[in-house]
Amino acid sequence: DTAVSQTPKYLVTQMGNDKSIKCEQNLGHDTMYWYKQDSKKFLKIMFSYNNKELIINETVPNRFSPKSPDKAHLNLHINSLELGDSAVYFCASSPLTSGGGRARDTQYFGPGTRLTVL
């Protein structure tokens, strides 16, 4: 039943490690996003893919690399983790390229992955 799911929910790791967060949506949406929410709850977009094509790439360190094997999945791989990467990472999806109407612009968020870098 879950619309947008992320794994893992919690991730605790050491500085310098490489880790991945997975995201899947079963809503049939064309577009998926990754957001980072910092300790002050500020939510900022990182990437967006539309039908497996990268369409939004904000100023994010090269250590972050999104991968979309198909339009239902958007994974986030982070190399050489740093203390400042500690945050909650949210995946979202939206229909975006479907017909007009309210649902087209609405984004559906996953439950988040809390990443703690020690």
Add this chain to the structure above:
Amino acid sequence: SQQGEEDPQALSIQEGENATMNCSYKTSINNLQWYRQNSGRGLVHLILIRSNEREKHSGRLRVTLDTSKKSSSLLITASRAADTASYFCATDSTAGGTSYGKLTFGQGTILTVHP
């Protein structure tokens, strides 16, 4: 300061009272959306208002948009303890052409409704 700033940062009210949150933004927008985030959870979409609309209702929610002032307000009427959450406005900006759904969020208003 950033696009999509909410005011107040925190709001504490009693059940049954109305809660009003404001949002200001800087650039021209396609639409403005309000989301709710319960503690430790993801964001849930509440309501979307387009740039050519001035007011929208959804259940106990009422959103207004004033594009001349670049501001929006979210009113929750007859609040309940279950409304306790953080509320974020997010703008889908027209700046730079096609937005591809790039939302810019504010830092949110923390609403606490006491039973």
